[in-house]
Amino acid sequence: MAAVMLQGTGSDVGKSVLVAGLCRLLANRGLNVRPFKPQNMSNNAAVAVGGEIGRAQALQALACRVSPHVDMNPVLIKPQSDTGAQVVVHGKVVGMLGAADYQHRKGELLEAVMQSWHRLKADADIVIVEGAGSPAEINLRAGDIANMGFARAVNVPVVLVGDIDRGGVIASIVGTKAVIDADDAAMIHGFLINKFRGDVRLFDNGYTEIERRTGWPGLGVIPWLAAARQLPAEDAVVLDAAVGGEGTVTIAVPMLSRIANFDDFDPLAHEPGVRLVMVPPGEPLPGDAALVILPGTKATIADLKFLRAQGWDIDIAAHVRRGGGLLGICGGYQMLGQSIEDPDGVEGAPEIVAGLGYLPVATRLTGDKRVVDVTGTSLRDGQAFAGYEIHVGETRALGPVQPLLRLADGAEDGVVSANGQIAGCYIHRLFDHPAQRGAWLARLGVQSDGVAQDTRVDQALDALAASLEQYVNIDRLLAIAGHKP
Structure with a gap:
């Protein structure tokens, strides 16, 4: 070897x-x-x-x-x-x-x-x-x-x-x-x-x-x-003030201090009709955004406080009053609810904090982490998705709700408001599937390019390999590694 x-x-x-x-x-x-x-x-x-x-x-x-x-x-x-x-x-x-x-x-x-x-x-x-x-x-x-x-x-x-x-x-x-x-x-x-x-x-x-x-x-x-x-970035440092695409429809993502799994948004950055803005701390959310997405985070309560410290909660309230769409993914979904409880100190000192209050759900953080690949369909349009969950906490409905997604095992995930303006779910890579992404963009008045993210990444890997073949002395590298042809 x-x-x-x-x-x-x-x-x-x-x-x-x-x-x-x-x-x-x-x-x-x-x-x-x-x-x-x-x-x-x-x-x-x-x-x-x-x-x-x-x-x-x-x-x-x-x-x-x-x-x-x-x-x-x-x-x-x-x-x-x-x-x-x-x-x-x-x-x-x-x-x-x-x-x-x-x-x-x-x-x-x-x-x-x-x-x-x-x-x-x-x-x-x-x-x-x-x-x-x-x-x-x-x-x-x-x-x-x-x-x-x-x-x-x-x-x-x-x-x-x-x-x-x-x-x-x-x-x-x-x-x-x-x-x-x-x-x-x-x-x-x-x-x-x-x-x-x-x-x-x-x-x-x-x-x-x-x-x-x-x-x-x-x-x-x-x-x-x-x-x-075309490949997902590993470190959030590359996201500072990042803008992807030059489309006519703006989608804004506030860069939380512990933002996680931000490659969720790579497919949107490649869409020709979309201008994806990763908003850095200290900057307001763009007033022309058609959709604001609260991303995943490693520390939901701390980042909810961080969000409020930036004044983004005020920007979000104004955005919703203007009729803009609002989506929370994983930790962002937890923030959209009425409260977040951490009685066992999973994220720090035990506490209960008020959520942003846009969805009739409440979250209790627990020590157990759910790590699983999932597939399913969106309940409002029947479009397929394939993604994964990585999170702690259980989110429960506080009354009758309209689920956003149905998983392949029959379970339901997420909540969508009655008028469809606000939604949240636990599913990462929701936009990778072209049909699912196309449905979200259609509601914003944008036509998707229809490219599956997995296909885009696979093609990029082949292109990367071809370039390295050209510019790197691969035979010498293999000799250093001890590979014998």
Whole structure:
């Protein structure tokens, strides 16, 4: 079994996308490929065999044309506050830890990581491993399981990825070698330059200088890849003030402080008739929005308070008075109800808070998490959907209600107001199915492009693989990984 690990000079240098592209490239060559990320920190999660994993690893599994499995991301950290996070091991929540506590205890999780690693590699010709953050964060090196701590534990060679678009790529790669331990540096067998714009010949001297100063061979300069825009982002940092599409109908999504599963809105961003606006904190919701969507969140009560602190509750009230549509998904659905109870302190101190009061439901947060793929139809138009649920809490009706969706098992989910203006549900990826998305857009006076999101993503992965085939020395990469043709 062969393996190679992509580590970065920093966060958001494009590791997740490159791993996905390499997985599809090697799968297209006929290899049995698996992705692996020992530890991930993200609130953008996905349902997998055995529980939940980071969205990026689910995408990488799709790139390999295999089902996502919890062994692909054995440790998932889901930030719930500025100093604390939910810890998920092998797909299941094992508890909450403060940031300082986690740094002291992360080494204990190496056993779980190793269990997954040995199971996963048994079924693979090659494993493409993704690091987290950067090995240059030497203040976090003790007990590390995400970068060099893992690489050295299993003796997997490393390729370092630098992002030239943010500037300083020569210093970031050379500086990484300068600050890390010599034994860690010995694990690095090459580097990649990512997100290059312009004439690559202008970087020839810089490329050569990196090789001279580090002793590491360059494996290629990868241009800014348009196909990457078709893939779901993992980190909310990329959403700042994001606007997708130039259509005539505006759909607005307030960026909550713990926004989760925001790839729910990717299909809308690609619709030619839609202008999707991700509204950052401190900015008002656009007054011309036809639909406002409250997204999922890792901390419903905290983000409801955050929403009110931004004045978005006032914007929403004005939007509803103007006749605009309002939809809540998962945590956003819970916010639309009359109250949210947290008697056991699932999200923090036990408390009961008033919801926004738009739907006749109330939510009680519980320690049990529902993680499941679902299919079904919309009750008001009969259109199909396929998605998933990841949430804590039970939402109950406070009187007669009109459900929004019927699941394949006969259960009902969500509520829609009598006039159809306001709705909420627990289903993520509701807009992926073209028929379901088309029905929502038709009510806004927009015709959908009719493209299934899964098809769009699959085509993007093939395009990404083709680009990497062109710009990366794949034969040398495979040799570093120990793959023998």
